Amino acid sequence: MPTSPTKPISIRLAQGEIEQLQARALTLSSTVTAVARHMIRTGLEEGDRRTLARRVMQIERRMAALEQATRENNNLLLQLKDPTDNLLVMFEALLQTLTTSPEGDLS
DSSP states (O other): OOSSOOOOOOOOOOHHHHHHHHHHHHHHTOOHHHHHHHHHHHHHHHOSHHHHHHHHHHHHHHHHHHHHHHHHHHHHHHHHHHHHHHHHHHHHHHHHHHHSOOTTOOO
16 A cells, blocks of 8 residues: 555546456456556556566476475375384284283283
């Protein structure tokens, strides 16, 4: 939101563009003016196409790094599965041994 006072402007759009704005405003339960204002502000914040392309490339690089980290994490988890399963089997055997009384125990 701007902190300085705002000033009205007027723009000309083709009828089809106006209808698109009206449809979007209806979908968002907003006004045509609010939708146009949001689109203009978003466009100004994002900058030109080169800036946008750089941001997209940066996002793609981050996603690739996260994908690699996820793969590495999954591999580590898979390596831990067998030892963990073995520990569970040993624990269950120990628990079974400790909870069953030996044959012939009269106590």
